[in-house]
Amino acid sequence: MTYSATNSISTDLETLDRISPGTQAYFRARLKRRLYSLVMSKFREAASNGLTKAELARRIGKKPEVITRLMATPGNWRSDTVADLLLGISGEELLPASASPLAAAPRNMRPQDQTLSSAPSYPIRPIAA
Amino acid sequence: MLLSPEVWGLIDGVWTSRAHERRGGALRAELEGFVMGQELSVSVRPRQAGDADLGLLDPIGDGVWDIRSMDPSPGLRVLGGFIRKDVFVGLLPAARSRKVDWLEWGPLGCFDSEEWKEIIRHTRLYWGRLFPMYPRVPGDNVHDLLSDKFNLD
Numbered sequence: 001m002t003y004s005a006t007n008s009i010s011t012d013l014e015t016l017d018r019i020s021p022g023t024q025a026y027f028r029a030r031l032k033r034r035l036y037s038l039v040m041s042k043f044r045e046a047a048s049n050g051l052t053k054a055e056l057a058r059r060i061g062k063k064p065e066v067i068t069r070l071m072a073t074p075g076n077w078r079s080d081t082v083a084d085l086l087l088g089i090s091g092e093e094l095l096p097a098s099a100s101p102l103a104a105a106p107r108n109m110r111p112q113d114q115t116l117s118s119a120p121s122y123p124i125r126p127i128a129a
Numbered sequence: 130m131l132l133s134p135e136v137w138g139l140i141d142g143v144w145t146s147r148a149h150e151r152r153g154g155a156l157r158a159e160l161e162g163f164v165m166g167q168e169l170s171v172s173v174r175p176r177q178a179g180d181a182d183l184g185l186l187d188p189i190g191d192g193v194w195d196i197r198s199m200d201p202s203p204g205l206r207v208l209g210g211f212i213r214k215d216v217f218v219g220l221l222p223a224a225r226s227r228k229v230d231w232l233e234w235g236p237l238g239c240f241d242s243e244e245w246k247e248i249i250r251h252t253r254l255y256w257g258r259l260f261p262m263y264p265r266v267p268g269d270n271v272h273d274l275l276s277d278k279f280n281l282d
Contacts, residue, residue: 022150022157027158030158032200069179072170075199
């Protein structure tokens, strides 16, 4: 049976009808990457002030190798993971906010940065309010 | 990031199934993360990349890397190289551990497999066809390849 091509990401967001599997998967992965980027940037900042993975592990009651594995990829992250890591790194909590990507201003790319030419060019926003 | 038609078709393609479309959508977000300068985990130890987002492949001096997309299943690899600092060229997509009918390459299996050797060889050949005058950035010094926001494994 031929699989019918489903809507583009922007069409799905504009119509808010039946969201296609591709769009769902896209935004799930996008969220994971953003959370990962946020936590890792927090860790990078804390590490510049002396925080180590071993110390972070101690703070949140995990083995150092677990911290290493968690920081390698957000693949298996859950909300608990994000909460624990932020708490241990900087004593912070995540403050979620949401917005439509369609409302974001377009962002100019340099020619050598152009890649996914039809991809939405939404600026990354901090998740915490 | 520059993408071959093979990779572009996977993320923006004509999909043949829901699973295909889901996988393409997730990969698209991960590749965009690279373009947007989000944090990346990097491994310069071939065959020991673990869960890293970007891994250097054997032989080290050849400058062939793979972007490693783990989730959701099936895990995917996008093989390519850096044409200059911060500019990755993704050439050949492959399934890591199981065959899917919407990818030509895969399963790649273990690192000593013939499939791995062949796809690395084809990646070099593809590069040579596209960029005969531009070699890949060689070696394992990540600072030659990425400006910032990477975590070296």
